[in-house]
Amino acid sequence: MWDAIVVGSGIGGLAAAAALAKRSKRVLLLEQHTVPGGQTQTFRRQGWVFATGVHYVSGVGPQEGPEGQFRRLLEWLGDGSLRFAPCVNPYDIVHLPGFEFGIPHPEAAYRAALHGRFPGEGAAIDDWFHACHEARKAGMALMASHDLPAWIAWGFRLLRGRQADRWSRHTLADQLADIADPRLHAVLGARWADYGAPPTTAPFIEHALVTGAYDGGAYYPVGGPARFAESLLPTVRAAGGECRLGAEVRQILVENERAVGVEVVEGGSRAIERAEHVISDIGLANTLARLDALVAPAWREQASRLAPGLGYVALYIGFEGDISGAGATSANHWIYDSEDIDRVWRQPADEDAPGLFISFPSLKDPAWKGSPTAEVLAVVDRAAFATWLDEPQLSNDYAAFKDWVTQRLLGQFNRHFPTLAPMVRFYEAATPLTQRRFVRAVGGSMYGVEMSVERQSSDALRLRTPVPGLLLAGQDVTGPGVQAAFMGGLMAAATVEPALWRQLGR
Ligand SMILES: Cc1cc2nc3c(=O)[nH]c(=O)nc-3n(C[C@H](O)[C@H](O)[C@H](O)COP(=O)(O)OP(=O)(O)OC[C@H]3O[C@@H](n4cnc5c(N)ncnc54)[C@H](O)[C@@H]3O)c2cc1C
Numbered sequence: 001m002w003d004a005i006v007v008g009s010g011i012g013g014l015a016a017a018a019a020l021a022k023r024s025k026r027v028l029l030l031e032q033h034t035v036p037g038g039q040t041q042t043f044r045r046q047g048w049v050f051a052t053g054v055h056y057v058s059g060v061g062p063q064e065g066p067e068g069q070f071r072r073l074l075e076w077l078g079d080g081s082l083r084f085a086p087c088v089n090p091y092d093i094v095h096l097p098g099f100e101f102g103i104p105h106p107e108a109a110y111r112a113a114l115h116g117r118f119p120g121e122g123a124a125i126d127d128w129f130h131a132c133h134e135a136r137k138a139g140m141a142l143m144a145s146h147d148l149p150a151w152i153a154w155g156f157r158l159l160r161g162r163q164a165d166r167w168s169r170h171t172l173a174d175q176l177a178d179i180a181d182p183r184l185h186a187v188l189g190a191r192w193a194d195y196g197a198p199p200t201t202a203p204f205i206e207h208a209l210v211t212g213a214y215d216g217g218a219y220y221p222v223g224g225p226a227r228f229a230e231s232l233l234p235t236v237r238a239a240g241g242e243c244r245l246g247a248e249v250r251q252i253l254v255e256n257e258r259a260v261g262v263e264v265v266e267g268g269s270r271a272i273e274r275a276e277h278v279i280s281d282i283g284l285a286n287t288l289a290r291l292d293a294l295v296a297p298a299w300r301e302q303a304s305r306l307a308p309g310l311g312y313v314a315l316y317i318g319f320e321g322d323i324s325g326a327g328a329t330s331a332n333h334w335i336y337d338s339e340d341i342d343r344v345w346r347q348p349a350d351e352d353a354p355g356l357f358i359s360f361p362s363l364k365d366p367a368w369k370g371s372p373t374a375e376v377l378a379v380v381d382r383a384a385f386a387t388w389l390d391e392p393q394l395s396n397d398y399a400a401f402k403d404w405v406t407q408r409l410l411g412q413f414n415r416h417f418p419t420l421a422p423m424v425r426f427y428e429a430a431t432p433l434t435q436r437r438f439v440r441a442v443g444g445s446m447y448g449v450e451m452s453v454e455r456q457s458s459d460a461l462r463l464r465t466p467v468p469g470l471l472l473a474g475q476d477v478t479g480p481g482v483q484a485a486f487m488g489g490l491m492a493a494a495t496v497e498p499a500l501w502r503q504l505g506r
Pocket residue numbers: 007008009010011012013030031032033036037038039040052053054055056057058247248249250281282286312314377438439440446447473474475476479480481482483485
């Protein structure tokens with residue numbers, strides 16, 4: 001009998017397990033993959049190491065306030081050895097045809113840079129930042145009403161309820177409609193792949209929260225993103241807990257209407273593990289799929305209105321030579337083929353990706369041990385891969401399709417970085433099928449449930465589920481991003497162990 005079972009070792013699951021361990025709870029952490037960390041895992045090909053779901057991290061700056069909160073919480077939960085290196089500033093560079101704009105932090109610098117570049121748009125720029133501030137406050141209230149203890153949620157509602165109602169149905173496109181200059185419009189909206197929904201779908205609140213989180217700086221974990229699991233798992237073990245890899249949870253057991261444990265398959269053998277609490281970090285749809293079909297029908301009905309989000313294709317590139325000398329830096333590049341930043345890549349076989357995110361992780365990590373790398377990402381409509389998403393075996397026609405798309409992305413990379421093209425020695429792509437296989441993302445989605453205004457007010461995504469003893473953690477509850485998913489895990493642990501709420505004020 002464990003104090004808690006955590007299903008899934010993504011950053012949300014790791015945070016929940018480590019936080020409970022800090023309260024001397026014995027936690028069993030179950031991960032279906034052979035590598036811990038979920039989307040913070042890394043993988044190696046020959047001399048090149050690639051990260052999957054971390055390109056930059058917010059909240060880990062040296063500051064005392066919210067800009068450093070994630071770092072302080074990690075220091076408390078981990079072995080204290082997890083360090084972060086700042087990315088170059090400007091850290092995000094937006095490229096449009098014939099135009100480039102570097103986004104710096106903090107906000108005052110970003111604002112000044114916009115004023116300098118768009119001198120005729122001063123009022124629109126100031127209104128934009130004012131709206132971002134208001135939306136962020138509303139976002140906190142919205143989150144509180146979903147996730148925090150009832151008395152705190154009540155306080156937030158009293159203070160900010162009207163604001164939350166006003167902003168909760170507002171999309172990024174609604175806010176961008178006030179921006180007349182097409183280039184300013186594109187710069188302000190460009191970074192939507194950070195939360196996975198284009199302006200017409202994205203809640204403005206989410207945009208304000210995610211982009212605002214980098215006001216405190218953009219950082220990369222020293223030693224790579226695998227360091228998250230390496231630093232948090234010893235805490236779980238020190239309290240008598242365990243992390244089992246290759247352990248797939250097939251069923252969440254419910255007895256007398258309460259979650260009491262899981263059925264897990266490890267190395268072909270089935271076992272039952274029991275606990276007082278089950279915390280699921282595997283996303284809403286995966287969690288429901290592991291409950292008996294008759295459990296919580298109203299919850300299922302609410303969840304059925306939420307679709308999986310968009311997918312992505314990634315191209316992992318390995319180089320030989322000095323890529324900094326050839327112009328690469330630790331900044332991220334957001335490259336659009338037109339000022340129409342709303343377009344999603346719908347026909348990857350027949351068209352180039354309309355938007356690319358390109359980063360050079362080997363230049364972000366001062367402790368990098370391998371050869372230099374780049375990671376190229378393009379958000380894609382999962383429908384393009386629908387034929388193969390549910391097939392148990394990878395087919396030859398999928399391999400041919402993937403190869404075609406790989407060459408297309410490589411061609412785009414080479415055109416944008418011609419000085420790096422001759423240094424390319426290795427490349428390999430990931431598609432929504434890869435995402436489904438390694439982290440079991442439903443439909444191969446990039447960030448779980450689709451990011452939309454419906455999602456933000458859905459009752460299906462609460463920490464405390466309608467099944468007593470079963471909690472949700474991770475990105476589906478608190479939003480995409482390492483920091484947000486971590487907070488989702490920590491808050492799930494605090495729901496089980498209320499003394500932990502105090503730690504959130506660190
Ligand atoms: C391409 C990409 C780039 C990104 N870039 C950034 C970035 O630069 N900065 C940032 O902050 N965020 C980024 N993110 C987002 C961030 O990585 C995620 O939001 C976050 O890591 C999600 O954590 P999680 O714990 O919620 O879930 P996950 O990391 O998805 O973990 C879920 C875990 O559950 C396991 N699992 C699933 N089913 C079972 C089962 N039945 N039994 C046992 N285990 C199971 C999975 O294998 C997985 O390990 C990126 C994401 C992607 C995909």
